[in-house]
Amino acid sequence: xxxxxxxVAVVIITAxxxxxxxxxxDTANAMATSIATxxxxxxxxVTIAAVLNFAGAFLSVKVATTISGGxxxxxxxxxxxxxxxxxxxxxxxxxxxxxxxxxxxxSHALYGGLIGATVVGxxxxxxxxxxxxxxxxxxxxxxxxxxGLAAWGATKLAYRITRNGREKTTNKGFKAGQIAxxxxxxxxxxxxxxxxTMGIITLALVSAGALPKGALPPTxxxxxxxxxxxxxxxxxxxxxxxxxxxxxxxIQAPQGFAAEAAATTVILTxxxxxxxxxxxxxVSGGIMGAGxxxxxxxVHWSMARRMLxxxxxxxxxxxxxxGLAAxxxxxxxxxxxxxxxALVIGSGAMWMISRRQPVHADNVNDxxxxxxxxxxxxxxxxxxxxx
Numbered sequence: 001x002x003x004x005x006x007x008v009a010v011v012i013i014t015a016x017x018x019x020x021x022x023x024x025x026d027t028a029n030a031m032a033t034s035i036a037t038x039x040x041x042x043x044x045x046v047t048i049a050a051v052l053n054f055a056g057a058f059l060s061v062k063v064a065t066t067i068s069g070g071x072x073x074x075x076x077x078x079x080x081x082x083x084x085x086x087x088x089x090x091x092x093x094x095x096x097x098x099x100x101x102x103x104x105x106x107s108h109a110l111y112g113g114l115i116g117a118t119v120v121g122x123x124x125x126x127x128x129x130x131x132x133x134x135x136x137x138x139x140x141x142x143x144x145x146x147x148g149l150a151a152w153g154a155t156k157l158a159y160r161i162t163r164n165g166r167e168k169t170t171n172k173g174f175k176a177g178q179i180a181x182x183x184x185x186x187x188x189x190x191x192x193x194x195x196x197t198m199g200i201i202t203l204a205l206v207s208a209g210a211l212p213k214g215a216l217p218p219t220x221x222x223x224x225x226x227x228x229x230x231x232x233x234x235x236x237x238x239x240x241x242x243x244x245x246x247x248x249x250x251i252q253a254p255q256g257f258a259a260e261a262a263a264t265t266v267i268l269t270x271x272x273x274x275x276x277x278x279x280x281x282x283v284s285g286g287i288m289g290a291g292x293x294x295x296x297x298x299v300h301w302s303m304a305r306r307m308l309x310x311x312x313x314x315x316x317x318x319x320x321x322x323g324l325a326a327x328x329x330x331x332x333x334x335x336x337x338x339x340x341x342a343l344v345i346g347s348g349a350m351w352m353i354s355r356r357q358p359v360h361a362d363n364v365n366d367x368x369x370x371x372x373x374x375x376x377x378x379x380x381x382x383x384x385x386x387x
Contacts, residue, residue, distance in 0.1 A: 007336065011204045012341075014087045016228040019197035022095040022106040023053065023232020026193060027150045028241040029103075029283040030185040033256035035364060036245030039175035040182065042236070042361035048179075049186040050234035054189020057226030059196075069220055070131045071111065078207045081329040081336055082121035083200060087282045089113035089322025093314060095350045101239040101247075101359075105278035108314040110196055111136055116319025117326035139270060139277040140311075144285025147259075147266045153285040154258035155293030162254070174253035181240070181260035188267035189279050190229065197225040221266050238359040244284065246365060247303040249291030258293065259286035281311060 027038055030052075031045040039049070088114035090106070097104035111132070118126040162170040198217040201224075205211040211218070217225075245251065251259070263279070263286040270277045284307060291299045325342070328335045 005080070005208060007038055007084070008204055008208045008210070010336075010340070011080045011084045011369075012201050013089070014084055014091070014117060014307065015200045015204070016224060017199050018087050018091050018094070018106075018110065018200070019194065019228035020232035020235075021091055021098070022110075022193055022197070023050075023229040024235040024237035025094050025098050025104075025106050025232075025240060026189060026280055027233045027235075027237040028244040029189055029279045030182050030260075032241045032243075032245035032283075033251050033259055033287065034175075034178045034182040035241060036251050037175060037178065037253045037256045037386070039178035039253060039256065042238075042241075042364055044363075045182070046236050048183055048235050050230040051179045051191075052183055052186035052268070053190035053194065054226045054230035056187040056192075057229065059187075059191045059195035070135060071114060072203065073126050073128055075213070076121050078118065078126060079121065080113045080204050080207055082117045082206065082326050083114075083204045084336065085111070085121070085325035085329045085339060086113035086117035086322045087200065087327045088339055089116060089320075091343060092346050093318040095347055097310060098237060098352045099238055099354055102310045103240050103244050103280050103284055104310045104314050105140075105280045106277045107196060107280075108136070108140065108311070109191060109318040110200070111316035112318030113322035114200075115315070116321070116323035119319075120323040120326040121330060134161065136277075140281060143266055143270065143277045144281040144288075146285075147262045147282045148285035148289030148292075150262035151255075151259045151289035152293040154262055155255050155290045158254040158258055159293075159295065171253045174257045177257045178260060179310045181257050181264060184264040185260050185267070185279075185283065186233075188264050190226065192267055192270070192277070192279055194225045194229045197228065198222055201225065213214055236361065236364075238361065238364045242359055242364050242366070243303065243307075244287060247300060248284065248287045248307075250296070250301050251287065251291065252294065255287075255290035255294050259283070259290040262286045262289065266336055278311075302340060 027046055027049055030049045031040065033043050034040040035045050035378060087110075088230070090109040093112075094106050115132065117125050138312040158174070198221050201221045202211065202215060202217045205221075206213055206215060249255070260283075263283045266282050266372070267279055288299050291297075325339045329339045
């Protein structure tokens with residue numbers, strides 16, 4: 001522990017701050033559909049998600065090693081200032097997309113930040129682009145498609161099996177199933193996403209000489225990362241819950257169950273294989289597949305397009321911000337302080353803006369016109385700006 005300098009301590013705290021934003025940014029992944037269908041009350045849903053996110057952090061460390069010894073080359077001279085800059089880029093992008101209610105990928109924000117800061121700080125040789133392609137880019141394209149197809153098929157099957165049943169009875173059964181499936185998504189999310197912060201902290205400790213190259217995350221890192229993402233999850237991230245629960249499709253209990261079951265399968269399988277995929281993309285793909293598999297075969301494509309554009313921008317945008325931060329932070333102590341000040345000011349400004357149109361547990365299921373197809377005749381409600 002004597003190797004942990006003030007800058008390394010700042011990096012660890014900032015990494016846990018990112019983990020916190022990851023938690024409230026991604027609560028929707030597990031609980032948006034259960035809240036939208038009424039299977040769980042909002043506060044109960046986020047409490048369950050928080051507990052299971054914490055538990056999931058202890059199930060595996062394979063994704064953590066993908067970051068700490070995979071994406072970047074530990075031998076290339078990665079310094080704590082570079083990791084700090086990467087986290088700044090990821091946090092600011094997370095907060096911007098949360099403010100807009102867009103379910104972007106916290107994971108890809110982190111990867112983009114790490115890649116951009118490393119390229120600026122040590123050069124192209126600091127990034128293992130083969131790992132980026134095989135463990136990040138290919139899963140980013142494939143996983144939402146696989147989850148969508150699986151959810152589409154599961155939804156078709158669910159409606160076929162229950163077509164002669166009483167609607168009230170079947171909905172009650174599917175809502176009970178949603179509690180289990182949403183809980184599994186939460187567990188899977190903790191298994192996949194909490195590990196990313198573990199990997200970042202481990203990389204910082206390796207760069208400072210506190211751990212040997214190739215080391216696994218220490219127990220205190222696992223506990224702190226799990227706790228940070230759990231606390232963030234409990235905060236709710238209501239803006240994105242609204243977008244995913246009501247924005248992509250008018251989801252019903254059978255569809256919600258199918259989407260969550262498909263997403264859980266994809267996430268847990270990928271975590272076991274060490275793929276650092278985006279749980280947001282997987283769950284969104286599952287929701288779209290379930291929407292298309294339902295009786296109305298409906299997806300709100302305006303929201304889907306905004307979401308897809310955001311997915312495409314996440315890696316390069318976070319990389320650009322982090323690269324700029326790395327350039328400034330590399331100038332010395334004053335550069336690190338300036339980057340830190342920019343992070344605090346930017347985060348505070350976005351939080352203040354969010355208070356103008358707050359979204360919370362009591363209004364999370366209120367649908368806004370950005371999230372539904374426009375009515376044939378404009379009404380005053382149709383001009384309301386989405387929260």
